[in-house]
Amino acid sequence: MEVIMAIVCGILFTAATYLMLSKSLLRIIIGTGLLSHGAHLLILTMGGLKDGAAPLLGEKAKLYVDPLPQALILTAIVISFGVTAFMLVLAYRTYQELGTDDMDKMRGTDSHE
Amino acid sequence: MSFLHLAILLPFMAAILIPLFYKQLKHIHTGWFVLVVPVILFVYFFQKIGPVSKGLNDYSTANWIPSLGIQFTVYADGLSLLFALLISGIGALVVLYSIYYLSKEKEELHKFYVYLLLFMGAMLGVVLSDNLVVLYTFWELTSLSSFLLIGYWHTREKSRYGAVKSMLITVFGGLSMLGGIILLYLITGTFSVREMVIQAAVIMEHPLFLAALILFLLGAFTKSAQFPFYIWLPDAMEAPTPVSAYLHSATMVKAGIYLTARFTPVFGLAPEWFWLVGGIGILTLAWGSFNAIKQTDLKAILAFSTVSQLGLIMSLLGAGAAALHFESLDDNLFTVAAVAAIFHLINHATFKGSLFMAAGIIDHETGTRDIRRLGGLMNFMPITFTIALIGAFSMAGIPPFNGFLSKEMFFTGMVNLLEFDLFNADTWGILFPVLAWVGSVFTFIYSMIIVFKPFTGKLQAEKLEKKPHEAPLGMLISPVILASLVILFGIFPNILAASIIEPAAASIYPFLLEDGEKFHVHISHWHGFSPELYMTIGVIVLGAILYATQSKWKRLFKLFPEKLTLNRLYDQSLHGLESGSEKIQKFYMTGFLRNYLGIIFIFTAALTGWALFAQSAFSFKAESNAPIGTYEVVLAVLMTAGVVTILFAKSRLTSIIALGSVGYGVALFFVLFRAPDLALTQLVIETITTALFLLCFYYLPELQKREKLAFKVNNLLISLGVGTVVTLIALSANSQRVSKTISEYFIENSYKEAGGKNMVNVILVDFRGFDTLFEITVLGIAALGIFAMVKLRMSRKEQS
Numbered sequence: 008m009e010v011i012m013a014i015v016c017g018i019l020f021t022a023a024t025y026l027m028l029s030k031s032l033l034r035i036i037i038g039t040g041l042l043s044h045g046a047h048l049l050i051l052t053m054g055g056l057k058d059g060a061a062p063l064l065g066e067k068a069k070l071y072v073d074p075l076p077q078a079l080i081l082t083a084i085v086i087s088f089g090v091t092a093f094m095l096v097l098a099y100r101t102y103q104e105l106g107t108d109d110m111d112k113m114r115g116t117d118s119h120e
Numbered sequence: 121m122s123f124l125h126l127a128i129l130l131p132f133m134a135a136i137l138i139p140l141f142y143k144q145l146k147h148i149h150t151g152w153f154v155l156v157v158p159v160i161l162f163v164y165f166f167q168k169i170g171p172v173s174k175g176l177n178d179y180s181t182a183n184w185i186p187s188l189g190i191q192f193t194v195y196a197d198g199l200s201l202l203f204a205l206l207i208s209g210i211g212a213l214v215v216l217y218s219i220y221y222l223s224k225e226k227e228e229l230h231k232f233y234v235y236l237l238l239f240m241g242a243m244l245g246v247v248l249s250d251n252l253v254v255l256y257t258f259w260e261l262t263s264l265s266s267f268l269l270i271g272y273w274h275t276r277e278k279s280r281y282g283a284v285k286s287m288l289i290t291v292f293g294g295l296s297m298l299g300g301i302i303l304l305y306l307i308t309g310t311f312s313v314r315e316m317v318i319q320a321a322v323i324m325e326h327p328l329f330l331a332a333l334i335l336f337l338l339g340a341f342t343k344s345a346q347f348p349f350y351i352w353l354p355d356a357m358e359a360p361t362p363v364s365a366y367l368h369s370a371t372m373v374k375a376g377i378y379l380t381a382r383f384t385p386v387f388g389l390a391p392e393w394f395w396l397v398g399g400i401g402i403l404t405l406a407w408g409s410f411n412a413i414k415q416t417d418l419k420a421i422l423a424f425s426t427v428s429q430l431g432l433i434m435s436l437l438g439a440g441a442a443a444l445h446f447e448s449l450d451d452n453l454f455t456v457a458a459v460a461a462i463f464h465l466i467n468h469a470t471f472k473g474s475l476f477m478a479a480g481i482i483d484h485e486t487g488t489r490d491i492r493r494l495g496g497l498m499n500f501m502p503i504t505f506t507i508a509l510i511g512a513f514s515m516a517g518i519p520p521f522n523g524f525l526s527k528e529m530f531f532t533g534m535v536n537l538l539e540f541d542l543f544n545a546d547t548w549g550i551l552f553p554v555l556a557w558v559g560s561v562f563t564f565i566y567s568m569i570i571v572f573k574p575f576t577g578k579l580q581a582e583k584l585e586k587k588p589h590e591a592p593l594g595m596l597i598s599p600v601i602l603a604s605l606v607i608l609f610g611i612f613p614n615i616l617a618a619s620i621i622e623p624a625a626a627s628i629y630p631f632l633l634e635d636g637e638k639f640h641v642h643i644s645h646w647h648g649f650s651p652e653l654y655m656t657i658g659v660i661v662l663g664a665i666l667y668a669t670q671s672k673w674k675r676l677f678k679l680f681p682e683k684l685t686l687n688r689l690y691d692q693s694l695h696g697l698e699s700g701s702e703k704i705q706k707f708y709m710t711g712f713l714r715n716y717l718g719i720i721f722i723f724t725a726a727l728t729g730w731a732l733f734a735q736s737a738f739s740f741k742a743e744s745n746a747p748i749g750t751y752e753v754v755l756a757v758l759m760t761a762g763v764v765t766i767l768f769a770k771s772r773l774t775s776i777i778a779l780g781s782v783g784y785g786v787a788l789f790f791v792l793f794r795a796p797d798l799a800l801t802q803l804v805i806e807t808i809t810t811a812l813f814l815l816c817f818y819y820l821p822e823l824q825k826r827e828k829l830a831f832k833v834n835n836l837l838i839s840l841g842v843g844t845v846v847t848l849i850a851l852s853a854n855s856q857r858v859s860k861t862i863s864e865y866f867i868e869n870s871y872k873e874a875g876g877k878n879m880v881n882v883i884l885v886d887f888r889g890f891d892t893l894f895e896i897t898v899l900g901i902a903a904l905g906i907f908a909m910v911k912l913r914m915s916r917k918e919q920s
Contacts (some may be wrong), residue, residue, distance in 0.1 A: 008748050008752060019763060024839035047847075092809070
């Protein structure tokens, strides 16, 4: 199973990289979204996907799945959400101010040179 | 601390006080206060001659950074004392001269004297330090103060150009020297010059020896304006004339000479030392004197003549190193070269100082230094003419002046090299006397130009800015004293022999002397019909003929192509460095975000991928993997489909919805892999994110048109590389787990220690609560940031 997940992560990373290299701001943000999905799945996969109960002690199971990667991913999800939300509003404001979402046209003003 | 320490520090302390005098006592020329310093120093060093000539060297140490072996150790032996006397003596004369040369009303005198005192202190530090790190500190301080002095008239472009050029070249050499010092420390374990001299044999055998030698010589050659680093010296002539007289003829340019002499006992036995010091020196002599002839500015002629005379001294030091191959003083033919070097060093300081001052007087009283506009000044400036005559004749090597004696000894030293049979000197050694002789002929010619062009011939009054007249008395004192010394040393050279030259030679050859033995230097005017005499006669005869016929052969200089000069090389290489670095920078600093991202991705993928295979870290084992489930495979296929949809979507709505589907797919994976909290969070957050995307979508434009195919292919290759490397690393990390997880602890203790049954939640708020605290902070900052971005609408117009 880990092999399949590793490949899925690879696909997510490939797509994310490709999108981040494009011109449109929206596609770049979509790319970062895919990248964080890939990273989260990778953490889960690397923690091991062995069978076992969900990490709830009430289950009284012999074997539980590893709880630590889950805690890490939860933190990561929240942080990436915060960043994504910020970036989206930034993109919205950028478009309002500059009138473009083409990264090639955003090259600073003359005073920055 | 000793008086010697105080002597070095005195100019620095005076430099702090001088601006006060300048501000408070405006009606007195600041130079008078400054003059006290070198006079005190000179008297102090003068009374040291007695003890030092008896072999009682002054040695004293004070702690600076003892843990690194860096002590402020001062050491005054014959060589140091000679230089200290030159620095303080000529320093006093130059300060006196500058009082009359620089106007109290027009010039910012406090700056001038502060720089000059800094320089004087630094120079004393260089010649009196025994610790090489301290020496290097003072060495760079001389470069720095010289830079400030050359750029003294900082509103002139040429001054700034000359200052920057000398700074770049001398600091290049200084840093090389620091490298040499560090290598020597690695070899010997000490920074003390005296201890290095004792370990000379160890240094010779060490593999780092040659590197240390070359780095050291780079320092000495750049400072002393040797070929090909002499180019800064002619441009340094933009400095006020007292500075040129002091720094660029008598003291700073001799710092490299001092260093070479000081390290002769350390490096001298090596053939590289003999050939580099001797060969570069003799080459500089010939080249500098040849180039001096074509100059039309008096100070430029003097600059090139300084270059050539420094080459002369350097070549003598190289030849003098040959003496180290003998065990004693008996029958040692080559010590005469080092003695000649020391003697000529003194002579050069006297006659060159006086010549510079004479040139300054001409400039001051006529308004020009161009020899094409000058002429017939003899009747107006008889004293200056006499000074220039004495100085120039001494420089040309005409009896009875001191330059004649040292030139004779120079020829002796060079001719004696014919007897030297090591390091292929028997085949190439003949070049030394030949080049020496040719260089001396040129020296004779430019010396005659200096004295006869401005002073004889017709006065061209219409070309001069001022009506020429004799300089004020005060300005004449210093050059008259120097010119008198030229004659005094010329007629009675042996007053220098026992007091100064012998102890200085003893410092260059510390091992040649038995206990209690002394050098015996006797300088005589007449030593029979020797080859040197015929060489001198030849120089005078040929020089006189060539001087008389110079209009016929001066066209020779035009044969040299303008494009192939060292100055042009320097300018071009500076320009090349600037434009080259600009090109390189423009090549990768494109201003396009995706170019930077591309570079980052390529390097990440290439480096990690390379490391993975170069270290043969890749492995694949599937035994411990979980079994493959049907649901998971179906979900993986669905997610891949979602990803592909995003990639090929032509409308932004499609891609947003596809992104949402991928997010829900991830949530489903969390369900399948038994992570209920993650699934919940992921579902909620994916929903909110999609909503946010849709909100923004309303305000953002349609997706761009298709990008170019080649561009897409490039991006695709980069992305495939990144994805593949991630997969490979994931696979090999999964295949080589080394230790058990620490989660057993959480499973066992969640309830026992923390009283919670949901292990993930317990980890988040109890075991690892700090993560959560700051993740809350992140959300808070994001919220505030978004609020600020939306609310604060200061547009660019309002800002300005």
